[in-house]
Amino acid sequence: MAFPETHLHMPIRSISLPSRIHPPSAKFQAALSQLHTCHNSSSSDSQSLQISLLNLSELYHSLHQLNHSLPTAQAEHSLDVSTTLLDSCDAARNLILNLREHLLSLQSALRRKGKSMGVQIKEYFVFRKKIKKETSKLVLGLKKLDGSETTALAVSLLRSLFTFLSTASAMKTNTCTLRFVSKLIGGGGRSSTSIMSELHNLDLVLRSDGDNSKEVKKALEILEERTEGLEAAxxxxxxxxxQYRVYLLNILTTHS
Structure with missing residues (x-):
């Protein structure tokens, strides 16, 4: 089923003036091109996801400015799709908000250098398991969507975000031993050469038995900053x- 973005309005060529793309169409094409570039990138860290989310935001922002006249059935289907995307986006925001709360609790426990660090680590990994279950349900909901190129890109990006949030290291949680906590309190550190996602890296650092309080501190600071960016995106x-839903509702109101 075609969507509005697949039929961009182009002005008629003038005899005296060269043709040019209408500004809203140009914005749409630019955002679409940038999103494709990010989508084709092999990187899966939070910064790449943040950039892609901002490009997707611009894509939908430009869509409702194109002023297409859609058939009622098409507008209704687009409205249904937008409902699922909105629910998924809101769920992702809540997960990231809760994740940031856990990161702040870990940072606080690390500064206190007490036994509470072990408790916070266990609570963090319980939450990580909860994320995995919730994102699995959200991904199933996204798989049911079909439609335009924009919809396909939105689904792919949100699935990448949920994968980023749910992917955990293969090590078992019970490796967070009291020996790790005692060494963590004692200080010290070692350099990290990890190139994996920030969440995966934090998992490994927290589960390490080594003397790595500096690594934990750095990993927490980086991830807290990156999740703040994801939340804003x-x-x-x-x-x-x-805005796109309002645009579709206006079309349906006009047709009714």
Missing amino acids: LDSLFKSLV
């Missing part, structure tokens, strides 16, 4: 999706 996407 999701806020932007959520607003653009809401």
Whole structure:
């Protein structure tokens, strides 16, 4: 089924003036091109996801400015798709908000250098398991969506985000022993050469038996900063999706 973005309005060529793309169409094409570039990248870290989310936000923001007249059935289907995307976006925002709360608790426990660090680590990994279950359900919901190129890109990006949030290292949680906590309190550290995602890296650092309080501190600071960026990008996407829904509702109101 075709969607509005597959039929961009192009002005008629003038005899005296060269043709040019209408500004909203140009914005759409630019955002689409940038999103494809990010989508084809092999990187799966939070910064790449943040950039892609912002591009997707711009894509939907430009969509409702194209002023297409859609058939009622097409607008209704687009509205249904936007509902699922909005729900997924809001769920992702809540997961990241809860993740940031756990990161702040870990940072606080690390500064206190007490036994509470072990408790916070266990609570963090319990939450990570919860994320995995919730994202699995959200991904199943996204698989049911079909439609335009924009929808396919949105689904692919949100699935990548959920994979980023749910992927955990293969090590078992019970390797977070009291011996690790005691050494963590004692200080010290070693350099990290990890090139994996920030969440995966934090998992490995927290589960290590080594003397690595500096690594933990650095990993927490980086991830807290990156999740803040992801949260802002999701806020932007959520607003653009809401604007797009209003645009579709206006079309349906006009046709009724």
